[in-house]
Amino acid sequence: MREIKYEDIVKSIRDCIMYSGTNLPKDALEKMNEAYEKEQSPVAKEVLKQLLENADIASSESKPLCQDTGLAVFFVRVGEDLKVVGGTLKAAINEGTEKGYTDGYLRASTCHWDTRANLKDEVGYNLPAVIHFDLVEGDELTIEYAAKGGGSENVSRATVIPPAAGRKGVVDYVKEVVSNAGPNPCPPLTVGVGIGGTFEKAAISSKHALFRKLGSVNEDETLASMEAELIEELNKLGIGAMGMGGTQTVFGVHIEKNPCHIASLPVSVNVQCHSSRHAVIKL
C-alpha cells in the first residue's frame, strides 16, 4: 500500500489552481493563435487579438485571465493500492481549492441556489469543489482540474433522443445547442459531447470530454469523423469570436461515448468558453 501525505495533495492542488488562473494552457493558446490566423472577419480578428494580448498580460502580471475564475471541477482517479495519510482525499482537494483561490486572488463564485448569498464564509472560499471520483487499479493518484465558468455552463444542455435518430440526431442536437447559445458562452468554444449511458452519465462524460487536449484526435474512428464533421458545421454557423460574426466559432469538439440502454440515446453538450483552463496532476 503506497501512502500519500494529505499536505502534499493540498499543496499540489493549490499551486495548480493558482497557475491555471493566470496561464492559458499551451493547447488553448495554440488554438487561439490558429483561430487568429484563419479568421476572415476583421471584427472577430480584433477580438482574438485582444484575447491573445490578454493571455500575455495575465501571465506576465499574474492576473486572472478572466474575472470568472470558475467553480473548481475535478476528475479524480484513485488507485486501489493507495492510502492518503493525515486526512481524507476529499478534504485535501477542498482545502487545496480554498487555498488556491484565496492565495491566487481568484473569485469566490459559489452561492446559495435561492438566496444567492455567497458561500465564502459559511462553507469556504469558492467551496465546495465539484469532484468526480473513480477507483482504478494500481497505486497512482491522477487529478484532472478545470476552472469552469458560468457563462458557458448556462448554455449547456442534455436530452435523451430516440435511438432511431442515431448519429444524425446527435449532430443536429449539438448544432442546435451551439446555434442557440450564439455569443453568450464566449466563443471560440470547446464543445464537449457525451453520448450514451444514463441521463447523468452522458452529462458527466460531456464534462470530462472538455478535459481532453485540444487538437488531439479521438481514438475511436466513428467519433473522430463526427468531431471533424461537427467542427466544420459549427464554424459554418458564422458566430465567430464573441459572437460578432466570423468563421472561427469552435476550437474543437470532443466526444465521449458509453454503452446505452436498449431504449435510449442520451446526449449531453457541455460548452467551454475560449478561456479553457485545465490541468492534470499526477501524484
Add this chain to the structure above:
Amino acid sequence: MSKTYNLTTPLSEADVVQLKAGDIVYLSGTVYTARDAAHKKLIDLMDAGEDLPFDVNGSVIYFVGPTPPKPGDPIGSAGPTTSYRMDSYSPRLINEKGLRGMIGKGKRNKDVTDACTKSKAIYFGATGGAGALLARQIKSAEVIAYPELGPEAIRKLEVVDFPLTVINDTYDQDLYKIGRAQYEVK
C-alpha cells in the same frame, strides 16, 4: 462602415444617437458596476420610491463581478458577464431613470432593445474573457453600495479609453444578428 468614437461619461442623447451597431467606442469617465443581485436591489428601491445609490441619469452600468485586487492594484480582473440576466431589470432603468449605456456580453431581449430605441440608450459589448486586459483601463474602483454582495457590490469605476463595440444601437440594429448573417454558410 464602422466608425470609432471617443466618449466621456455622462453620456447625452446626442452622444448615443450617432452610434451604430458595429462602431468602436473608447469610453472614459465614471462607470458603475452592477450584476443581477445589485440590479434587483435597485429595482426594489424604485418600487419603494426611494433614492438610488448613484445618479443613473446619463450613466453607464458595467455588468461585472471582478476578482479581488492584489495589494496595490485598484481592481482585479474585470471583464463583462453575460447580460441576459439583467434583461428583466434594464428597461426600467433606461425608461424611468435615464440610463444611457450598458456594458456586457451576449444577447439582450426585445424589452431591452425596445427600451434602447424608445429612450435612446446603447448596449455595448466588451470582450468576454479579457479581464486582465480590460482591468488596465480601470484607474480606480470604490464600493459605493451593497458591500455584502462581495464581487457583486456596486462599484464606482474611473475608466480611461475602455474599449467597447456597439451591439444594440438606438435604431433597433443588433451586431450579433448582422455579423452572424454575414459569415453564416447555409
